[in-house]
Amino acid sequence: MHLYDLYQTLHLLCAVIFAGAVFFEVLVIEPLEKRLPPGIAATLAEEIPRRVRVFMPVIVGILFLTGIGMFWIRYSAYTGPWHSDFFRTSFGILLSIKVSLALIVLGVFTYSIRASFKGTMDLCQFRYTHRIVATIMLGIIFLAKGMYYIHF
Ligand code: HEM
Secondary structure: OOHHHHHHHHHHHHHHHHHHHHHHHHHHHHHHHHHOOHHHHHHHHHHHHHHHHHHHHHHHHHHHHHHHHHHHHHHHHHHOOOOOOHHHOHHHHHHHHHHHHHHHHHHHHHHHHHHHHHOOOOHHHHHHHHHHHHHHHHHHHHHHHHHHHOOO
16 A cells, blocks of 8 residues: 555545535534524533634644645656646646635634634524635535546
8 A cells, every 4th residue: 555545544534524524514513503492502502612623723734734745756757856847737726726715714714723622603604604614615525526626
C-alpha cells in the first residue's frame, strides 16, 4: 500500500463524516427543528455545535492534511516540484478550484467554531451557515470526481 492510498482512504472517510454531518443537519435536523417546540429547537442548536466541536476539528484537520499530501504528491510527480505545468492541465485546474472552495468551507467552519465557543451564533445564522456550506460541499464533491472525467 502506498502513502497516497492511505491519504486517499483517510481523505474520503473524513469527507464522508464532514459532508455527511452538514447534509444531515440541512436535510434532517433543520426540518425537524421547525416541528419541535421553540425551546427544544434552541437547545438542539446549542447542543449540536457543542458536540461537533469535540471531534470535527480533528476530522477537518485530517481532511486538509491528507488533501495537501495528495496534492503535493500529484504536483511534484508532474514535472518536478518548482516549475510545474500542473496548473495548465484540466485536472490541475479543477483540483485548484476544488481546493479554493475547500478553503472557503474551512473559513466558514473556523468562524462557526469560534462563534459557538463565544456563544455569538443565533439559530438563524446557524441554519444559514449550514445551507451555504452544503451548497459549496456539493460543488467540491462534483469537482472531486469531475476532475477525472472532464477534459479540456
Ligand atoms: C471540505 C474539504 C474537502 C472535501 C469535502 C473533499 C472531498 C474530496 C472527495 C470526496 C474526494 C474524492 C475521493 C475519492 O473518490 O476517493 C477528494 C479527492 C481529492 N482531494 Fe479533497 N476534499 C476537501 C479538501 C481538499 C483539500 C484542502 C485538498 C488539497 C489541498 C484536497 C485534495 C484532494 C485531491 C488531490 C484529491 C484526489 C484524490 C484522488 O487521487 O482520487 N481536498 N476530495
